[in-house]
Amino acid sequence: MNDYEILDDTGFFWAQTGLKAARLNANYGDGYTAGARIGSVEGLRGWALKIDVLPHLNPYLIGAETRALYLWNFWKRHKLEKASEIFLMRDPARLESDDPATPKLYFARFTDDELTFQMFCNLVFSLGGLNVTQARVPGLDPNDYNPQQI
Amino acid sequence: MIWLPDLQAENFDAIAQEHSPRVAELVAVSWGDPDSTIYYCSTQADEVFSTPGTDFPVRPVEVRFEANQFLDLPIEDGVADSSIDLDFWDADGEIARLHFVHGQGVRVEVFYYFPDYKLLLSQWHGHLGQPDDANGERFKVSAAYGFRSALLPLPRRAFYTGCQAVYGGLLSTQAEIDEGDCPSNIHLPGGTIGNLNPSTGLPFPSCPRNNRHECVIRIEPEDTPDYLALSYLGFDTQTDSYPNAKLTSTSRGNENNLKRPLRRSYGDRLIKDLDLIAYSPELDTKHPDKGWVLCMFAISDGVQLSLSAFQINNTLVGYEHQTSRLGLKRQSPTWFTPHVANYSGTTLAVGRIQGDFGNVVGSDLSGQIRGGGQADIRVYSDPETFSEQWTINRAWVLLDVERNKRWGHGIDPQRMVLKDWIDLAGWSDDTVTSVAADGTASSGTRTTFVGELLDKTAQRQITDICLSGCFTLPFPHRGKTRIMALAREERLDLCPVFTDQGEQRNIIVADNGNSLLSYSRMDDKELPNRVVVTFEDAEHDHQEHPETFEDLPQQLRAGRAFGDTSQRPVEKQYSLFGVETIGQATRLGNRILDLGPFDGTGDECGLENNLRITFTTWFTETLTLHKYKVIRVISPKLQLYGFEYFRIRSLARKSDLQVEISAQAYPVPYYDMLESEEAANVLRPPSGIFPNPGGRAGDPPDPPGFRTVDFGIDDIHFELT
Helix, strand or coil: CCCCEEECCCCCCEEEEEEEEEEEEEEEECEEEEECCCCCCCEEEEEEEEEEECCCCCHHCECCCCCHHHHHHHHHHHHHCCCCCCCCCCCCCHHHHHHCCCCCCEEEEEECCCCCCCHHHHHHHCCCCCCEECCCCCCCCCHHCCCCCC | CEEEECCCCCHHHHHHHCCCEEEEEEEEEEEECCCCEEEEECCHHHHHHHHHHHHCCCCEEEEEEEEEEEECCCECCCCCCCCEEEEEECCHHHHHHHHHHHCCEEEEEEEEEEEECEEEEEEEEEEEEEEECCCEEEEEEEEECCCCCCCCCCCCCCCCCCCCCCCCCCCCCCHHHHCCCCCCCCCCCCCCCCCCCCCCCCCCCCCCCCCCHHHHHHHHHCCCCHHHHHHHHCCCCCCCCEECCCCCCCEEECHHCCCCCCEEECCCCEECEEEEEEEEEECCCHHHHHHHEEEEEEEEECCCCCCCEEEEEEEEHHHEEEEEECCCCCCCCCCCCCCCCCCCCCEEEEEECCCCCCCCCHHHEEEEEEEECEEEEEEHHHHHHEECCCCHHHHHHHHHHCCCCCCCCCCHHHHCCCHHHHHHHHHHHHHHHHHHCCEECCCCEEEEECCCCCCHHHHHHHHHHHHHHCCCCCCCEECCEEEECCCCCCCHHHHCCCCCCCCCCCCCCCCCCCEEEECCCCCCCCCCEEEEEEEEEEEHHECCCCCCCCCHHHHHHHHHCCCCCCCCCCEEEECCCCCHHHHHHHHHHHHHHCCCCHHHHCCCCCCCCCCCCEEEEEEHCCCCCCCCEEEEEHHHHHHHHHEEEEEEEEEECCCEEEEEEEECCHHHHHHHCCCCEEECCCCCCCCCCCCCCCCCCCCCCCCCCCEEEECCCCEEEEEEE
């Protein structure tokens, strides 16, 4: 479980938080419908991630890296170097969290498999944000993550 | 179908009434050992649809399909193959590996899973084919239900050398051994039949099946001569010499000249064109015309009830010159030659006739015999109990065809719903009204089968047997192969209802709000208005006999469709397979003309049900449906034609869970009349409105009787009697 890295979202701005219901529908006309729920009752979450600070302000470094570099390296690590592209992130909207101070964790992955650094900068500093999609891992609950575990 | 605990059958209604039930699709692929069955899906169903406190019903579950997609699922009968396309994610190569290891023919079954109802519902089953397109990332393969090959012959036991039985030592249960022809069971716990391999002290693991000696060392007692390998199921004939007066005669095998498989003959009938296995000219050099020829003919596969009236070259064989075997397994050899084989499981006739046969060859010799009919047909009294006996019940004959592993289609009985067959046999035995050529009504059995299976494909034979019995074709339903009678629906009030009106509407509409219900009618120019059926008439030694059924008003309508007032016959011909009585032929001829083959569920319809509809509905409305089921459809679009009930022709579930249904009109009054004592009112006599005075078309007129009344000088007054 602790193989999954947690995205440090300090100083990030979550431009959008979305929820997708997996449904199929039938239209009988005049407002009569039928449907089927074909996915999880919790739906599938999606987020758009932006950086909420100026690019190279030292007070907002993560380690030795700026936010942009941290995020770029995080994306690169998960898409290219790690065996799994899935990481952990905290619920930015705190919608499902009992205690706002301890937000719920989700498995997630970056939606885009292809980025240029210019496009990446555009997304996180000016455009709609870097898309992140909820992921699920068989047999694992993201909230079982325990940072104290060795 | 797996009903998990606490479930009741009426949950089908509950599912249909729920607006948006939770549902997943699982595709079970039964890879063999050691890989077992794996359930593939488009989402991790065992987690996404897990219910607290309840184990997921099946495991393991693997996500291999595109997200949120269901398969395109055609639900057809099993004569025309229906197939589905499976597109696995296979970047790890595991599907390719499994397919390589286990090969084609692995069972595939598609399930709905309703987690809130704990219901795993089979929708379709078939068998995996070869990959259509595998590129390392995707593994595309189709699975098909139906005949593996359209060219599969039936019967299929051909005349060739080598044993055709499956070696018992390869089978894992006594039940499987009992289904076959090789009795060896020494490898099973408690098995007593068979010999151990002297070099290993263990059962023989296999059998080359290429000569009788191999059979003897595996099954027969020590020192048994090879020709007494009584279970050997082959046609290799050993050339044999034997003394004949002061000469020596030598037998000649003829099995290599026999191109078609061995027949099956049902019911009491004359069997012609027998298959000559071997013959032996017995010459008289002093008086050549006093010589003999000794012949051995194979009559049928399996057991005949009786044999009589044996003829060779149209000459009756004297009783003292003939012998026969009825086709039992391990039957004793005949006296054909001293070392002749027994031809286990094959009905045989051996006889000799006198004449000059000095230059005879196999093609000069023909044989015919009267067979009492197969006496090894399984008749079930309940789904677990059967006896093998003589019958001409069409349902049991068809089951024989479907089930038999030696010569038939070879389907395991476990894959069928045996209650269907019991119901079908009862329906076949009903007494119904028939009409004779002169229009008089009489009673008879609804359908029987007297005929022979020979030299056609399994697809053709089964279709013909079903068509001539008013049976559905076998079709897949909830993991089993099912079959039913195309009978009158007894409980119309229980038929599922589809409508595009009111609050209970369940027909899907197009974007403009118009319901996706459309209809069509067959053109009068193409609608058959004359049906010619042929059957083998029992009253005339099973000679083929044609009868014509036609509808003159419809022929006038066909003329009008061309813009004139002519009478235009649109003729279709059908061979009524296994029908031997005029009564059955009359009912069938009428029914095909009025309702079309298979009551309009194929491509054609009839005069009384000429309305076909197509509509789209939601999958939850179709959980109880199958092909041939009668449904009720209410729509203002159909009011003009007066039909409310329809018989389903096909169901096609799309990947968006919408189901397209095609159905043919079900004329309620016609079915009611056909199955009542008033049947004669809807049945036409054969040959249209002009019955032959002799009885039937083709018969000579009745000889007139005279009674002289008086006579004068140059005239006679008489009356016909």
